[in-house]
Amino acid sequence: MSTPPPTVLLLGFGAIGRQLAQLLEPEHTAGQVRLQAAVRDVDKHRERGDLGVELHAADDEATWAELVRRADIVVECAGVSAARKRGPVVIAAGRDLVLSSVGALAEPTARRQLLAGPGRLHVTAGAIGGFDLLAATAEADGLDSVRIRTRKLAGALVQPWMSEAEAAALRAADTPLTVFSGDPAAAIEKFPGNVNVAVALAWATRGRGADDEQLLAKSLQRVEVELVADPEAELSCHEITATGAAGDFRMRFESAPSPENPKTSGLTALSVAHTLRQVLKR
Incomplete structure (x- = not known):
């Protein structure tokens, strides 16, 4: 059988x-x-x-x-x-x-x-990669700072909690506008469909130990997030900067949005x- x-x-x-x-x-x-x-x-x-x-x-x-x-x-x-x-x-x-x-x-x-x-x-x-390198350096305590800057079209960043005036101003911006700066936990509460990658980055750089829960909690405090509405960002862009004893690492990823949901990367x-x-x- x-x-x-x-x-x-x-x-x-x-x-x-x-x-x-x-x-x-x-x-x-x-x-x-x-x-x-x-x-x-x-x-x-x-x-x-x-x-x-x-x-x-x-x-x-x-x-x-x-x-x-x-x-x-x-x-x-x-x-x-x-x-x-x-x-x-x-x-x-x-x-x-x-x-x-x-x-x-x-x-x-x-x-x-x-x-x-x-x-x-x-x-x-x-929507991002390079986690093998970042995980290896974090496990060796080789990272002091980790930062991710995400750029998307304004329409993908409009949220239900925004007032009509806030949403209209965001859509009408003709230059890049920073809509969030802070840690991944706060970012995901305000923009749940846009910054999962920031938490994924914290997971990848949590380091080595027996308690993943505690390691991730500390990593979420270390990772810095910036979310930018960019009228010229036809592709979603994620720029990662990680520095420490292991070196200085810079990565950039640009990806087309999902054809069915512009808030989600393809x-x-x-x-x-x-x-x-x-x-x-x-």
Whole structure:
């Protein structure tokens, strides 16, 4: 009797989830993986096309817990709020969780729950890279400062909490305008769809030790974030500067936004697919 393919449950089936399903089409077609998605409105997603993914309504915690129990791996692609609410259930059930909305780790309670086990958390890099070098230097205590500056079009940075006047002024700016300067935790609260990369950077540079929760908490205080609305930023731009005893490192990444959601990098789904394939190999 042949072994059934692993079941991968997607939390959310929006821009990232749909792109991920397309990226995994070769494995899906070959019967190497079974794809499911937990959504709030099944009919709405079926109208857009399910891309061969089994859609399940998950309006309550009991239903979500049962879907998790039947899955082998869960991939979160539904945003920071959903990651904080639903992710801990996956970890507590002993399942692998691939985290797309890395910003969920900035909140202390969610961070503790997501790192508590027995399930394994897999943190994606998102729209930036170079984490192997940065992690190596941080583990050797070779970094004193870490900074990330993100530039995006103003329209991608408008938030629901902004007044109409604030949003209009942001859209009308004809020169680069700094809309946030501070630490990743504060940044993710104000711009949850834009700065997951800042928390991912803090994760990569947390250093070495037995307690990832404490290491990340300290790293979140060290990383500096600047978010700039730039009328000429046709591509999202992330500039990283890291300095210390190990050297002076400067990296720049420019990526096209997701075709379905300009607030999300088009590279995010690629990063999630890469991480998921690594988990599936193990």
